[in-house]
Amino acid sequence: MTQEEWLKKLQSETDKVRTEYSKQIKELKNQIEELTPKTKSPEEVEMEKRIKALEDKEKEVQAKEKLLNVTNKLQEQGLPSQLAKYLSGVEDVETEINSLKEIFNNGKLDNSYKPNNHKITKDVITKEQFTKMSYMERMNLFQSNEELYNKLSK
Incomplete structure (x- = not known):
């Protein structure tokens, strides 16, 4: 191989490498442009x-x-x-x-009013029992439960 042939061969090989690298550079530049955010109008x-x-x-x-x-x-x-x-x-x-x-x-059910003391008369008195009462018992009934006395005395 002569020097001239050798130089031509070297030149062609370097051209191949250069074109290959320039292609890669172009591809990478294109990728960079695609990935970088574009300014909006x-x-x-x-x-x-x-x-x-x-x-x-x-x-x-x-x-x-x-x-x-x-x-x-x-x-x-x-x-x-x-x-x-x-x-x-x-x-x-x-x-x-x-x-x-x-x-x-x-x-509402728990907090509603629940009376504690119901005023229940211990003795339920009927009309018949009232008529059989003595004057003193009637007086005590009048003092303890006037409403019941008034109902029974009618």
């Missing part, structure tokens, strides 16, 4: 803001609808509608409302 930015605002409004409307539905269900069950704000994040509203109703009903 002012119109695109404005459109995204509008979409975000609409989504926020839609979520707000859905939350209000859910609150209204819960309020209506509470009123149907005879419970205070102010409880709706505490049930807004609950998955199964029906179950929670039913359990609240049960709690409230049990609370």
Whole structure:
């Protein structure tokens, strides 16, 4: 091999390597361009803001609808509608409302007025017994239970 042939061979090999590397460089540059975020135009930015605002409004409307539905269900069950704000994040509203109703009903029964002392006369007096009573016994009955005395004396 002559020097000239040898140089040509070397040149062709280096050209092959150079073209191969330039192809790889182009591919990598293209990948970089694809992966880097592109700057958005002012119109695109404005459109995204509008979409975000609409989504926020839609979520707000859905939350209000859910609150209204819960309020209506509470009123149907005879419970205070102010409880709706505490049930807004609950998955199964029906179950929670039913359990609240049960709690409230049990609370009403437990806290209701229960008289301790019933004024029951130990002696149930009939009309016949009243007529057989002496004057002194009638006087005692009048002092202890005037209402009963008035009923029996008629």
